[in-house]
Amino acid sequence: MASLNPLGPNLDLRKAKHLLRRASFSLTREQLNTFVGIAASEAVNLLIKDTTNVLVEPYDPLPTSNPDGFWTSSTELPNSFLGQGRKRGFVSAWWWYNAMQSLTLKHKLSFFLHTSFTVGKDSGVGAATYFFDHLNLLDFYALGNIKTLAKKITLDNGMLDYLDNTQNNKNNPNENYAREFLELFTILKGQQVGEGNYTNYTEIDIQQAAKVFSGFKKRNDRSDIDPDTNIPMGYININQHDLNYKTFSNAFNNQVITGKTTETGAFEELDDFVEMVFAQPETAKAYCRKLYRYFVKSEWDQEVETDIITPLAQILMDNNYELLPVIKTLLSSEHFYDADDGDATDNIIGSIIKSPLQLLSEICSIFSVTYPNPNSDPLRFYSNFFFNFIHNSYFKAAGMELHNPDSVAGYPAYYQEPSFDRNWFSSNTLIGRYKLIESLIEGKNTITGGNIYAKLDAVQFVKNKIDNPTDPNLLVSEIADLLYPESIDSDRINYFKSFLVDEGFPDYYWSGTWSQYLNDGDDTTVRTRLNALIIAMVNAAEFQLM
Structure with a gap:
């Protein structure tokens, strides 16, 4: 019987490896030794730490004659800088370097949030600085409240651009963000019950949600700062906000959100709408299924749905959508360690194909790969090693564009049945995965050529x-x-x-x-x-x- 009961025995090497791989991007022998012999609950608590980033912000060492430097903290307009594609890649480099510097659940959960509230950094998020703000927002809520994030991300400048809500006005509605908010980011569809209508929401709900979201605009100069996160955000143009009542379908018990006429009132409407969506048990179940697929296994049977997903969803709702109570329960459970049935080798451990991101991170941490320091040698770290080799060569050859999935649905490994994580490993991606270790050992890019300034000794x-x-x-x-x-x-x-x-x-x-x-x-x-x-x-x- 699938069980969320806490694992009884302390972690042995096998279980410690399992936990660290699933819960972090960093894995070393020394870290493993620390976790062997302690209780699973203690181990999870050690991983829950809100670490301070080693790199506060990314640096652009180009052009070499006059580098743009720490452009994300510049007072200039973000889109005034050249080389935006390069800079977005450097933001991903900044994020990855920070993820590699500490053993923590924070960055693994931050990436989970990226798969749940997807933007494509090179397909509509705007200038690189907005993408930097977006990742900071995900990091801020990685150990926090996913319902609050659903409110905050609606005002994220990158998201406002990516899904066109900055163009959503009362007289010219744009339903892109409203549709994806329900279909992909929160409650999901459920069974189809008619043309455009599903168990969990209908076309009427998308239309009404778009009215709630109308008038929320991107703030180009980043002058609006969220008081809770200290991260730049968008704003409400009340003149372009639909002031009428918003009446939702039977899927939401025909709830009515009162139209407001002030800026404060528009934010209250947003709050009421998100609260309505998150009051639905199917929203909690949708997130718990995503968490299960991300941390445990891509597919499961009805027993797991009944004994694992459903109680986790209840824990999520009981804790007002705080992530950590669910994560602690799941990662400390007998089920997570394959210890809830008579065969401890048939289900969980070793059941997920590593993403190219996980593969890279494990190799670099396990083997203590040396690569340029972004503080002392930013040109070689950001440009030569990460952007030219990891970003443009390895990731693309291995079938993953980091922070830039093909669509707003995200990376197929996390949603596309029946293959799920098997999408990472195919005839198209095999060479890229295999060439990574060769490149690191030889110190040169064996995929497309060039010096990578990194070495596995x-x-x-x-x-x-x-x-x-x-x-x-x-x-x-x-x-x-x-x-x-x-x-x-x-x-x-x-x-x-x-x-x-x-x-x-x-x-x-x-x-x-x-x-x-x-x-x-x-x-x-x-x-x-x-x-x-x-x-x-x-x-x-x-x-x-x-």
């Missing part, structure tokens, strides 16, 4: 992180225990060992080779073999899963 990794590097069997086993969701058997150990010891040679061949390197410092042979081993183990099927 396999010799130093083994020397500093592996307890038994002289024994090829133990070396392979230790690396596998760090990389893979499950332990590997002797056949797989022997396969990977063949990259260290040629067929027909005894194990002591490697032992002697390693000892000789320690004695004379010549790492030529061990580096060649360890590079081949790491590439094989990272590109193995086991590492594609989490």
Whole structure:
């Protein structure tokens, strides 16, 4: 029986790896050691910390003769700067670097919010500074209240542009944002009951929601600051706001929102509308299904719907849509660790294919990949390493444009049945995923060419992180225990060992080779073999899963 009961035994290595992979972008051996042997609830509490960003804002080192620098804090209009596409990429670089600097649920939940309130940074969000504000808003509410975010994001300048609500006026309604707010961001459709009408809302509700949203405008100069978040926001032009009563369908019990004639009143209408939508149990269930798919597994049966999704939705509603009570319950539960039935290997652990973002982040953290520091070497970090290699080459080849999904529905891995996360791994994306580790080991872009100014040092990794590097069997086993969701058997150990010891040679061949390197410092042979081993183990099927 699927169970939300707290996990009883303390975390072993297998369960600690599972939690850290699902709950963070950073994973190191030292972090794993900290979590092994403690209770699941304690482990989750350690991950819930609102860390301060190491990088306060992104930096544009271009043009090299006169860099735009910290353009997001400039008093100039955001759209007055050149190179907006590049700058939006640099904002993603800023976000990723911060996510890599601490072990926290914050950035994993921030990305979850990105999949729930989707914008495409290169397909309508506007100038890069508005996108920076948008990500700051997601970060602000990552450990907070998703209902409050639904109100705040309506006034987000990037969202106002992306879904055209800045063009929504009382005499010329634009229903784009209203439609996506209901269909994708909150309650979702439910079963279709007629042309354009669904169980959870109707076309009438979209029309009335558009009236509630009318007159909310983008503030180009970012001069309106939200007092709760201190983040720039849009404004209400009351002259373009529909002042009439808004009457919703039977899906919302025919609720009427009174039209208001003041700016304060327009915000009250927005508040009333969001409260109405979030009062529906289906809204809570929609978010809990998204959370389940994001953290646990892409598909589930009726038992999970009854015993996991439904009670989580009730917890969400009981806590007025605060995220953390639900997250704590889920990530501390027997179900999350596959411990609620007789077969602990058939359901959860190792069931999700890693996104290109997760793959990159794990490789960089596990292997202590060195890449340029954005403070001391911003040109090489932002431009050469992240934008040219990670953003424009690796992510695109691997089938993920970071913060820029193909549509407002988001990344297919999080919504498109029946494939879901299997969309990340296909004949079109395979080469991009496999070339990542080769590029990092060689220090050059093996996908499209060029110096990436980053390096994975396999010799130093083994020397500093592996307890038994002289024994090829133990070396392979230790690396596998760090990389893979499950332990590997002797056949797989022997396969990977063949990259260290040629067929027909005894194990002591490697032992002697390693000892000789320690004695004379010549790492030529061990580096060649360890590079081949790491590439094989990272590109193995086991590492594609989490």
